[in-house]
Every structure is written in C-alpha cells, then in structure tokens.
Amino acid sequence: MSTSSDSVPVVRARGVTKRFGEFEAVRGVDFAIAPGESFGFLGPNGAGKTSTMRMVSAVSTPTSGSLTIFGLDPAIHGPEIRGRLGVVPQEDTFDLDLSLRLNLEMFGRYYDLPRTTIRERTTELLEFAHLSDRAEDKVDNLSGGMKRRLTIARALINRPELLILDEPTTGLDPQARHLLWERLYRLKRDGVTLIITTHYMDEAEQLCDRLVVMDHGRIVAEGAPRQLIADHASREVLELRLGSEHHDEVADQLGSFAERLEVLPDRVLLYVDSADDTLARLHQAGWRPERTLQRRSSLEDVFLRLTGRTLEE
Amino acid sequence: MSRVLPVLGSRRARHVVERNALFYRSQWLMFASGFVEPLFYLLSIGIGLNHLVGSLTVGSHRVSYAAFVAPGMLATSAMNGAVIDSVFNPFFRLKISHAYDSILATPLDVDDIALGEALWALTRAGLYAVSFVGCMFLLGDTSSPWAILEIVGALATSFAFSALGLAACTYLRSWQDFDLITLVSLPLFLFSATFFPLSLYPRALATVVAFSPLYQSATLLRGLNSGQFDGWMILRLGYLVALGLVGLAVAARRFRRILSP
Amino acid sequence: MSEPALLGWSRWRRAWWFHAMYYAQTWRGSVVSSVLLPLGYLGALGVGVGHLVAKHTGLVDGQTYLHFIAPSLLATTAFQLGEGESLWPVLAAVKWTRSYHAAVTTPLEPRDVLVGKLAWVATRAIAIGVFYTLIIAAVGAARSWWVLTLPLLSALVSLAFAAPLVAYAAHVDSDLSFPLIYRFGFVPMFLFSATFYPVSAYPGWLRPVVQFVPLYHGVALIRAACLGGSLAPALAHLAVLAVLAGGGFAWGQVTLRRRLID
Structure with missing residues (x-):
C-alpha cells in the first residue's frame, strides 16, 4: 500500500500544542509514526487525545510546533492529506434517513472518486463490515456495533494509507469489540498504518505495536505495551x-x-x-x-x- | 476556475449539493408536493379575499388583490424555504447529527460546506420559484409577460435569506432557539407590505418597513408582476444581493470557528 | 413497603404533571405561536386588510372584517396547539426519547399517559381561550354571553385534533408521513375553513365540501359563540368536534397500549 521507506514517518509531531482560548488542550507533544505501524494514544477523558487526533486528521491546525503528515504540512495541503487518510470519529455520524449503501456512496463522492469505483468498493466494504444483508436498510435501524462497523467501512472508501480511530469500541459489548478488532488486524496485515485512541487497556495491548500515554495534554511515557509494563510496573x-x-x-x-x-x-x-x-x-x-x-x-x-x-x- | 469566490470554497462544494439532492431523493414525494403548495395559497386568496378587497393601485396600474398579494406570497415563500434549507437543516447537521464533522474528514473544507449549502438552497429555491410563477400565470395572477423575471427576483431573495439564515443557524444553541428565528421572520411576514400597500402604514412605521428585505423583495416582484420597470428595482436587487454576501461571509467565518477551532 | 394502588384520578394528575414539567422547559416557543402569531394576524389582516375590505365591500356577513376574523384566530390557534402537541412530540416520546416508556415503568398505565397528555393540551387550550376572550372583548367582537364558554370551546377544538393525532403518532413507525399531513392536510385546512372569508365566497360546488373540513366546524362554532347565531347549527358543530375528540381518545387507548406494553 505505502511505498515510502521506513525512514519517512507517516506522521511526525515536534513540540505540537493546541490552545482553545485560555485552555491549553495539548502542551507540546513529540512523536513519529512509521508506515505500517499501529500506534496508540492512551489516556483518560480530557487528556488531549481527541485534540491531537483532530490535528493529525488535518481538520484542526496546531497552535504551535511542527506537524507533518505523509511529509506534508496540513495547513497547506489539508485536502490532499485528507484524501489519503480515513477517520473513525468517536461518535457515529451518518445521514440517518439514507440507506447504508447511500451513506457509503455519498461519502465516496466527497473524495471525487468515479461512481463505478465507489459502487464496487461499497459492495466490498459492506461485505467487510459484515453488513451486506442490511445494505438497503436505514442507518437508523442499526445496533451500536453495526454502526461502528459501518463507520469503519466508510472510513475505508478511499483506500486510506492511514486510518485514525478515536475510541473505536467505546460502548460496545464484548462480542462486537472482538469482531471489530478482527477487522482491524486484517487492515494492519494489509499494511495500513493505524492510529488508535482508547481508554481500554486490553484494547491497547491487543492492537498497538507502540503507544504513548497522555495526561493533561502531555506525553508521559512511550513504548511497546509490554515494555511500558516492564519499565513502570x-x-x-x-x-x-x-x-x-x-x-x-x-x-x-x-x-x-x-x-x-x-x-x-x-x-x-x-x-x-x-x-x-x-x-x-x-x-x-x-x-x-x-x-x-x-x-x-x-x-x-x-x-x-x-x-x-x-x-x- | 477552481475558486468560485475568493474566500468561499472550491469546486468540491458541489458534492454537498449532490448530498442534499440525494437526501431529497429519498423524500421525493415531499419534494414534489412542494410545487403544489403555492396553488393552495393563491387559490385561497383568489377565491375569497379577492372579492372582498377588490382592486388596488400598483404604480400606475389597477390590479386585482390576488395579483397584488401573489408576488408578496412568492417573496414570503422564498424566505420560508430559506429558513428550512439554511437554518433548520444545517443546524441539524452542524450541532445535532454532526454530519459536517464527518465530511471534514474528507478533502472538503469548511468553506466548501458553507458554499455547498448556499448553492443547494439556491437550486431548490430556483425550482420552487419556477413552479410558483407558473401557478401565478395559470391562475391569472399576473398582468404582464415580464412576470417571468420574478424568478430572478425570487432567486435574489432566496440568496439573501439563505445566506443570512446560514449565518444565523451558527448562533443557535438548541431547538428552543428556533423561536428566535420565528420572532424575526413572523413580523417580517406580517408587516412587509405583503398583504396591503405601504401607504396604509403609519408614517414612522413605513420608514422601518423600508429596511425589511422582504418588503424590498415583495415590491420588486410586484413591479415585475405588472411589467412596470423603474430605477429603484436595481437598488432593491442590489440590497438583497449585498445582504446575501454579508451573510455568506459571516456564515463561512462562523462555520470555521465551530467546525475547525 | 408497597404503595397503595393509585386511584385513576391520582395517576392522571401525575401524568399531567409529567407533561407540565416538560412544558416548563420549553414554553417560550408557544408564546410566539399562541400569542404573537395570532395577534400579528389580527393586526395585519384585521386592521390592515380590514381597511381595504371596508372601502370595497363594507361589512362581511354583517360584521366588520376585524370582528369577522377575530374568532377565526382563536379557532386556528386552538387547532395549531392541538396538532403541534401531537405528531412529532408523541412520536419522539414513544420512539426517540422513549419518555412514555419510562412513564409506564411507574404505576402509570398507558391510558393514564394518554389522559395526562390530553388533559395537558386542554389546560393550555383553556389558558389560550381565556386570553383570547379578553382580546375578542377588547376589539368589540363579544356580542353574546356565550363568549364565556370560549375557553371550553377552545379546549374542545384542540382535543378534536390532538386526540386522533396522538393516536396516529403512537401508531406509526416513522415521521415520513408527517410533512405530507401538514402540506395536504393542515395547510389547506387552515386556508379553506371559512377562516378569512365567509363560506358564501366559495363557488357553489365547494360549499358542501367545506362541511367535511373539521376545522370549519371549530371556526363556525367559535364565531357563533362570539357574534351570536342559531342554536341548531352550533349543536351540530359541537357534535362533530366531540365525535373527533371521543373517537380519537378511544383509538389512542388502543395504539398507545400496543406501543408501550404489548
């Protein structure tokens, strides 16, 4: 999928901060994510995870510091960067009155993809999300786990090189979580770089090659899950x-x-x-x-x- | 031409228009029946009030009450359509369903969304204006073929109210705040010389009414309806377009502040 | 510690409070739709258009135009209150927020929820009726002692619409049909119920059709109560509205029970 060599990180952040008025949500973070890696952000609510994710998604711009995604500056190349990544937001956001299929197809259009490509991928992704038999249903009628899978399918419509997942399994029952994890392994195997935020420890241990622990807008530790445990417990x-x-x-x-x-x-x-x-x-x-x-x-x-x-x- | 207006979005905005069209496709009956609605209003006035009120003077012409009111109703319908398309629906997507947040994860920008919504509102308004003017011809509420130009006037009206509405919707906090929108649109509707001529207002109130975009629109359309042109029309049209541009600039700024802080 | 089984009256009172508390959060909008809107119409139509009518036609059915439409505005406001409380709010309560489902986990029965809902609508309609009685008296359109019944008639008109519409909203699965009901039901009804001009203005063939428009009976009844009229037609209008309210109530018990319990 990605042909860039390991020396060029998919995302590199140096001293990145994000300030909302008086409030400093992110207070200078440094990290680099290699192609094909799955990278976790761990922390309680309000640690600055979501603000960091929004910057890495090229939706909001850092207040200071330098951030590159695919080696590009998101302030200048926002649309181009977003065209190459997929985002699974914390909350599912669909057009509730449209069918599953139309939701995916419409999303594909935002990427300027040709209609025939979109139709093929939609069928394929509904299969991937285990939702083919619900294709013509309204999104309104889906369960929480189904909506989550649909959100992931939607984020894949542009075949992203980087998939950003913000708390992908919050609120799901154990069975739905395991099904989701299985789908994410498959993507990882296919070489997609994953960024995951979570406050579930088992999820981080299962999915992440490497992770950072965030607290009060700062990174307080970094490493592989087992290494962090060995170092700090x-x-x-x-x-x-x-x-x-x-x-x-x-x-x-x-x-x-x-x-x-x-x-x-x-x-x-x-x-x-x-x-x-x-x-x-x-x-x-x-x-x-x-x-x-x-x-x-x-x-x-x-x-x-x-x-x-x-x-x- | 990759930029339609200097600060207002790119060609990608057309996907927002496409999305809205897709949405309406699932409600085609509602959409289609919108073309019939003007008939109800025009018929009701034509049947009843027309006889009670008789004819009125517009410029140098005597016109039936129905022909007097119909352009006002067209202007009002352009305003009300803008409230649905540019206040109600965007508010829902901006603050309730967060549909815009997911769009922003794609190459589309905030400006594209604001522009796309405004373009969609205009597209729909254009279609409804055509049907409204068609109904007026059908029921004999026009007295000149120039009445066809009312479509343009109605579009300018929709543009003004859509852009202002789009800006207004960013300030709403909850559904309760829609009362405030009604609080503005209602007096505009009732007191913009839609039902009776400005000459019947007390002099002091008449000055205030002159600033009402709905009054300017209704007066412009009324002139076109009887084919009487004057220089004021350019000013009225300019007033509507200027309001629209101001509204659009504010809307784009506010959208950016909310969606991409 | 079992609470004694609640009597019907006590349960209804609780269900009424349930709606009243909700209204306490959302009353602002109703001030616009129930007070300012009709007053605006009274000014714009009654005074503004009334001026034109006086010049051209003189009296309408023996009344000034202002006196002719003042009662209509109470009837249409009561109608709008009835329909406005019934479609989306009820579907929301049985589908989206499921607050009616929450209510029946308490000692309340589905029937109590329905009674509470309708009692609440009636309460608001009575309040509006009192307010309009004063307005109608102020503009000089109160010509009969029957105006004292306006608050009750206002409640009857509201219930004639609220009861069947609540029943319908509790029955359906989505709100897809609601906008169509507005466009093809409520809008024409508002325009063609002899609201803004007398039935005599309609072409001959249309006049009998008006008899089938529910709101027409509300407008005619309230107008008769204000301006006077013969008793027989008034009783007929009353009967039509009562049948709508009663039938709706019976249907609502079925649909709400099915929705909340079965």
Whole structure:
C-alpha cells in the first residue's frame, strides 16, 4: 500500500500544542509514526487525545510546533492529506434517513472518486463490515456495533494509507469489540498504518505495536505495551479488599510487603514479583483480607503509576 | 476556475449539493408536493379575499388583490424555504447529527460546506420559484409577460435569506432557539407590505418597513408582476444581493470557528 | 413497603404533571405561536386588510372584517396547539426519547399517559381561550354571553385534533408521513375553513365540501359563540368536534397500549 521507506514517518509531531482560548488542550507533544505501524494514544477523558487526533486528521491546525503528515504540512495541503487518510470519529455520524449503501456512496463522492469505483468498493466494504444483508436498510435501524462497523467501512472508501480511530469500541459489548478488532488486524496485515485512541487497556495491548500515554495534554511515557509494563510496573499485582474504611492507615503497615503500593477507594494494590508468595507472607503476618485477587501487571497499572489516577475515573 | 469566490470554497462544494439532492431523493414525494403548495395559497386568496378587497393601485396600474398579494406570497415563500434549507437543516447537521464533522474528514473544507449549502438552497429555491410563477400565470395572477423575471427576483431573495439564515443557524444553541428565528421572520411576514400597500402604514412605521428585505423583495416582484420597470428595482436587487454576501461571509467565518477551532 | 394502588384520578394528575414539567422547559416557543402569531394576524389582516375590505365591500356577513376574523384566530390557534402537541412530540416520546416508556415503568398505565397528555393540551387550550376572550372583548367582537364558554370551546377544538393525532403518532413507525399531513392536510385546512372569508365566497360546488373540513366546524362554532347565531347549527358543530375528540381518545387507548406494553 505505502511505498515510502521506513525512514519517512507517516506522521511526525515536534513540540505540537493546541490552545482553545485560555485552555491549553495539548502542551507540546513529540512523536513519529512509521508506515505500517499501529500506534496508540492512551489516556483518560480530557487528556488531549481527541485534540491531537483532530490535528493529525488535518481538520484542526496546531497552535504551535511542527506537524507533518505523509511529509506534508496540513495547513497547506489539508485536502490532499485528507484524501489519503480515513477517520473513525468517536461518535457515529451518518445521514440517518439514507440507506447504508447511500451513506457509503455519498461519502465516496466527497473524495471525487468515479461512481463505478465507489459502487464496487461499497459492495466490498459492506461485505467487510459484515453488513451486506442490511445494505438497503436505514442507518437508523442499526445496533451500536453495526454502526461502528459501518463507520469503519466508510472510513475505508478511499483506500486510506492511514486510518485514525478515536475510541473505536467505546460502548460496545464484548462480542462486537472482538469482531471489530478482527477487522482491524486484517487492515494492519494489509499494511495500513493505524492510529488508535482508547481508554481500554486490553484494547491497547491487543492492537498497538507502540503507544504513548497522555495526561493533561502531555506525553508521559512511550513504548511497546509490554515494555511500558516492564519499565513502570512490577511483574504481578496483588489486590486486597480489607473490609475496612481505613485503607490509608493500613497502607503504612503494608508498605514492607511490596515494591510499591497504591491505595484506591475500595482496595489496595501491592506491586510485587510474586503475588502468591506475598499473599502467603501476609497470612503468616496475621493479615486476613476480605477478598484477594492475583494478576499480572497491565497498562492500567502503568497509567496509575504515571498519573496517579485510574483510567476510567 | 477552481475558486468560485475568493474566500468561499472550491469546486468540491458541489458534492454537498449532490448530498442534499440525494437526501431529497429519498423524500421525493415531499419534494414534489412542494410545487403544489403555492396553488393552495393563491387559490385561497383568489377565491375569497379577492372579492372582498377588490382592486388596488400598483404604480400606475389597477390590479386585482390576488395579483397584488401573489408576488408578496412568492417573496414570503422564498424566505420560508430559506429558513428550512439554511437554518433548520444545517443546524441539524452542524450541532445535532454532526454530519459536517464527518465530511471534514474528507478533502472538503469548511468553506466548501458553507458554499455547498448556499448553492443547494439556491437550486431548490430556483425550482420552487419556477413552479410558483407558473401557478401565478395559470391562475391569472399576473398582468404582464415580464412576470417571468420574478424568478430572478425570487432567486435574489432566496440568496439573501439563505445566506443570512446560514449565518444565523451558527448562533443557535438548541431547538428552543428556533423561536428566535420565528420572532424575526413572523413580523417580517406580517408587516412587509405583503398583504396591503405601504401607504396604509403609519408614517414612522413605513420608514422601518423600508429596511425589511422582504418588503424590498415583495415590491420588486410586484413591479415585475405588472411589467412596470423603474430605477429603484436595481437598488432593491442590489440590497438583497449585498445582504446575501454579508451573510455568506459571516456564515463561512462562523462555520470555521465551530467546525475547525 | 408497597404503595397503595393509585386511584385513576391520582395517576392522571401525575401524568399531567409529567407533561407540565416538560412544558416548563420549553414554553417560550408557544408564546410566539399562541400569542404573537395570532395577534400579528389580527393586526395585519384585521386592521390592515380590514381597511381595504371596508372601502370595497363594507361589512362581511354583517360584521366588520376585524370582528369577522377575530374568532377565526382563536379557532386556528386552538387547532395549531392541538396538532403541534401531537405528531412529532408523541412520536419522539414513544420512539426517540422513549419518555412514555419510562412513564409506564411507574404505576402509570398507558391510558393514564394518554389522559395526562390530553388533559395537558386542554389546560393550555383553556389558558389560550381565556386570553383570547379578553382580546375578542377588547376589539368589540363579544356580542353574546356565550363568549364565556370560549375557553371550553377552545379546549374542545384542540382535543378534536390532538386526540386522533396522538393516536396516529403512537401508531406509526416513522415521521415520513408527517410533512405530507401538514402540506395536504393542515395547510389547506387552515386556508379553506371559512377562516378569512365567509363560506358564501366559495363557488357553489365547494360549499358542501367545506362541511367535511373539521376545522370549519371549530371556526363556525367559535364565531357563533362570539357574534351570536342559531342554536341548531352550533349543536351540530359541537357534535362533530366531540365525535373527533371521543373517537380519537378511544383509538389512542388502543395504539398507545400496543406501543408501550404489548
């Protein structure tokens, strides 16, 4: 699909900021995305992800810093850049009164594609989105998961080299999410560069080769998912529910059992090498937690470590 | 010619027109029946009020009340059509369905959208104006073949109101705010000398009425309807076009601010 | 802690409040359509066109033009209130926002929702009726003691349209037909109900047809209440409107129940 060599990034940002009046949504971010890579932006609501996505989609322009997409300046080559990328926005936006097929066909026209090409691709994409039998239905009658797949199909009508997905699976049930992920793997396999924002850790771990963690408009960490976990969290986590209102007080006493510890409103997390061993030692010391949970560290823990907050709050 | 007007969009704007046409294709019955609506209004006046009111003076001609009111109704219908096409529908796409946001992900620009909406409004208005004037000929509400030029006057009216409407729709916050649009269009409709001549207004009010674009439009169309030309017509036409250009410039700026901050 | 089963009256009162609370958020628009619009028409047509009519024709059906159309404007306003509350708002409540579905998860029955809705429409129609009675009296068109019934007649006209239209809106799946109902139903009805000129202005063949236009009966009844007239035709107008309201109410119970429960 893309013939450019790996040395030319699809997107390169240097010191990019975005300001809305007094509010600085993005405060100087640097990143480069290689062709064929799938790249994640992780962060809670209000971290600056969506503002960054809109700049990378060549829809809004940076307040300062330099941004190139396909090596081009979006301020000058906006239409040309947008002609080569596809965007899956956070919210599905369709013409509710038109059929699925007409929605896709109309969208193709915005790219100045010839009508015969549009018709072929529409049929193909409806197949891809598993929606062929609903082609003549109104979009209004689709379920959430179907609409999401249709949005992705629509974003592919121009055969984009870069696909930008803003929270692609928010609000979907697990089955619908897995179907969507499967479609995204296929695109990745075909060499499409993917940019994904999400606040689901499992999604980021599943889909992204590399990701950045954003908080308050800044990038606070960057790397492959496993690498980030290795760098910023221990191997395993032991979660304790103590059945006491006074987590803060017990935290001091638990400190010696773990490399690090986080106190959440409903539980205490102990970052340890082996959750089994730690639990045994706790029992020996006379601790009787109400419930315990042993698990491997995840990006959630990385995020907690870096920002002091959970992602879903 | 890649740019239609210096700051107002590119040839890609035609895809927005195409999109709207596609939308109406799914509602063709509604679209087609719009051509019949003027008949209702013209018939109602022709049957009833015509007899009660008798004839009036326009310029140096005596015309029937129906022939007096019909151009005013044409002007009003151009204004009301603009409210639907340029306030209601764009508001829905701008703030409720966010359809414009998805268009902006394509090579189209904000200016293309504003221009495309204005062009669409004009296309539709042109079709309806043709049908309206056709109905007037049919019912004998015209007294000169020059009445055919009313189509041009109606287009200028639609342009003015569409552009102003497009600008206005960017300021609306919710459906509730449509009351404000009614609050403006309603007095315009009732007090723009559409139903009775300006001479019946109190003198002070008459001065205010002269600024009403609907009054200027109705008067222009009325002159054409009886084939009486005068120099004022150029001024009236110019007033409508100038309002339209101002509206379009404001609309393009406001669209940019909302869609691409 | 089971609440005692609510009596019908109490449930209706709650359903009425449900609509009243919503209206509290959205009342501004109704001031324009129910107060300013008809007053504007009264000024533009009653006074402006009335001046022309006086010069050319003199009296219309024995009345000045202003007195002739003042009652029409109450009738058309009541009609617009009835239809305006019924198509889109009801479809929205049973399809888009599903607020009626939410209402029937409480002790309210579909029938209570319908009664509450119509009671609310009637409330507003009565308020408009009181306001117009004052206007009609102010312009000197109140010639009969029957004007005191105007608030109730206003409610009857509103319900004659609201009841069947609510039933219809609860029945359909999409709003596709609504614009057509406006264009081919409401617009001609507004124009051809002897609203702006007497039935005698219609050509002979058209006059009997007017009898089949529901709004005509509303206009004629309210005009008779203001300006006086014989009792028999007034009772006939009353009967037509009552049948529409009653029939609509019966139909609405069926469609709303089917929509919300079955």
